[in-house]
Amino acid sequence: IHKNVDDLSNRGKIRKTTSREENVIVNLFNQNPSLTLDKAQKKLSKKGIKISRITIRNRLCEYDIKHRSTLLKPLLTDVQVKKRMEWAQENLNQDWDNVIFTDEASFWLSTSTKRVGCVKGKKLIQRTVKHPGKIHVWGCFNRRGFGKLLIFKQNLDAKFMKEIYQRALIPSPDEWFGKGNRDWLLQEDNDPKNRSRLSSMWKEENDVQTLGWPSQSPDANPIENVWALMKMKLQGVIIKNQIHLARKIREIWRHLPVQYAETLVESMPRRCQAILSNNGDWTSY
Template identity: 35%
Template sequence: MAEFQDEKLLLSKKNIKACLSFARKHLDDPQDFWENTLWTDETKTELFGRSVSHDVWRKSNTAFQKKNIIPTVKYGGGSVMVWGCFAASGPGRLAVINGTMNSAVYQKILKENVRPSVCDLKLKRTWVLQQGNDPKHTSKSTSEWLKKNKMKTLEWPSQSPDLNPIEMLWHDLKKVVPARKPSNVAELQQLCKDEWAKIPPQRCNRLIASYGKRLIAVVAAKGVPTSY
């Protein structure tokens, strides 16, 4: 959970109030509702696991020996932004974001990935799309696109990592991809797709099965960060 600590520390009083309001509002929603929600988000992965901390066991005065140095790449080494989705029945599609993610790019990703994922995951006709509160998600053009394409969205509070179970899958992805040691951005992109597709449906199901407990924890904490 440490990877998300910085994001949680940025929560304002307004964000905390919104998270608490959401949790209270949905406490009594039936489990079937959450099972037919398509959860989505974007995240960044970096070469050589630069966003992940490493521990090196070594003897005194050997810090700069070659075997004790973790390789890095000058000027950052490259990174990949991805959009992903999942439901209780398993992982959906994962798309690589090329260039700046604006409303037009976001709508293209939705067009190419949402309905195929809904079909593959066998969601019911009453399915709901969960998305973040970034301007590209809530812009006028995106709102009109969603309405035109008859995609019902879940009203979502800003800065609410505790409420989105996809955060746990990002955590999984950022552990397994660096372990496979991609050597360039192209490999990093492919490994992200490969490992996302390999997420066990049981892992997804457990995350959604416990969603009610997640809401209870948020209410108990009065909207401040929890262990989720």
């Protein structure tokens, strides 16, 4: 498993909700952000909108609605809070249309097993993988769409990061901005492999400019929403092995619509403002 995705087609399944129904969903959660999916499903059903909880979650992700379960996040240091505040202030009016967001994520076989509902008086049955494994992915996107996706099993170090830049990063802006055009900014976190001498030299030699990024700030990176959406879409799918998992991941990535990329990029000013409003602390993104 070591290939990138070249087919960026946005063709997918017939949409299960209309524009009117999606407006109802958005308004429902805007009025009550802490509403559970179960209660939302019941309220929507009373309005004649009969859809699954998964479909509701899909629409919340697509419209960047702040419906989040409580997560345990590490305590930010005073220095990290200060850096986040400075970054948010500096980038409040950033031209996000020319930023390429990147990140890597891991997908486990055990998190992609089919879940079977529990009927009262009967046991809950859940299919599991006897020897769960994982694969890693690296992806990028811009307002213009989703770029290359690289799927791999090896650990991601500085040497392999350089290969990713060449094989998966560069082809995407070449398509979006024109071959050889470097009028864009690369967003990546502060992981050591991204700041290594090897990575820094490659970016300098290839005239790739980076966007400064504060540490401990996954809530500021919209690609985290993409990974969450993809993992959610894998729930309920019976995955046979790593090859099958990789195929499903590529399929989901290939069908992510440009409109979703636009929505995420448009959320960046709000993310910056949320950090400022929270005095540098974690936001709900």
